[in-house]
Amino acid sequence: MSTEDIDEAIDWQGNAVDCAACAHRDRLAEEKCKPLRACVHDRYARRIDRFFDWNPDLARDYVAHDYFEVRACAAKAAEIFLLPAMLDDPEEAVRWSAARRLPRRYILRLRADAHREVRIRIAGRLEGADLLPMMQDEDYAVRQAVARKLSPDLLVLMINDPDPGVRRIVASRIEHAALMRLAKDSDPIVRLEAAKRLDSVDLKALIKDADWRIRYEIAQRANVEIIGPLVADEDPLVRECARDRFRDAGKEPPTNVIVAQTRSDP
Missing domain, CATH: 1.25.10.10 (Leucine-rich Repeat Variant)
Known part of the structure; x- marks a missing residue:
């Protein structure tokens, strides 16, 4: 469910949002805020974030707000000189929101x-x-x-x-x-x-690997001259792949191959 699907305007303390009591109520007429969509007092981060998108000049006033979502959203729009202090915020979301806009020297710690x-x-x-x-x-x-x-x-x-x-x-x-x-x-x-x-020539070193997926990789990619032992592999997919490679190369797969014992330790 998206924020727009939530038909309630509740602040972070669980109280109903009251536009009439808001210090920014003049912005409502200017369509710079909107109940259920863009509001700094709403509990939902997306609505808070949208408020600062529409009113970046107000972000500086909220970098120390009691609700961490407000601080995190304000950090995206506030003047950059306000952000270093936010790296010590107790909430990780605020610290990261500030860090993403700061130069490297600030974020090393x-x-x-x-x-x-x-x-x-x-x-x-x-x-x-x-x-x-x-x-x-x-x-x-x-x-x-x-x-x-x-x-x-x-x-x-x-x-x-x-x-x-x-x-x-x-x-x-x-x-x-x-x-x-x-x-x-x-x-x-x-x-x-x-x-x-x-490289295909280096795959020979793994031909006795204990894992069939690795032997299958060898059967697929190694030079045909290397994969002879795999035509008698204990795994049917590896055997089939190796034999197909010989046929595709116009060669008969070797018939005197003994099933090689795979290594249990690489």
Whole structure:
């Protein structure tokens, strides 16, 4: 349900909004506010946000309002010199709303913000060396955000991250020179992500991988001369793919292949 579908005008304390008692009632006639649509006293953030879109000159008067949604929306329109003080706001939504408009030098301290969502968003704004301290963040989602932003040449520093989701992102972006290290990762999803980016000639090293998805990737992409053992693979999809590759190349699949034992540890 959208805010426009809610047929009530209630303030953040649960009281009915009274336009007659509002200090900005003159703006109602100017159509710069509208009940149920744009109102600074409404509890719903979208209506508050729209009020400041229509009345940015009033935002400075609400950066210290008791209701955090009002402060967060005011931070989007208030003069920028008012925003640094809002980085100390007790509500994460307000801190982020202020941070998104401030220059880099102001937001570096939010790399250690108490709230993960703030740290994730800060990681999305930073670049290069500014991200390095965040590689050790206690929250995996923050480290994932860092892995998405770091330049590929720096991702080697995150190869041993304890979270496989982080290492998967690293595998999808890291420079090719370090990719083989992730192709030997303990997690099959990480190995698969690495395998998808390896050159076809390098896939031979993974032909005995324990995970059928990785062997299937090899059967699809490796040179036909390499995939002979896969025509007798224990997985039917891998076998079929390997045999189709031989047929497409106009060659007969080898018939004297023994099913290779897959490695349980990469």
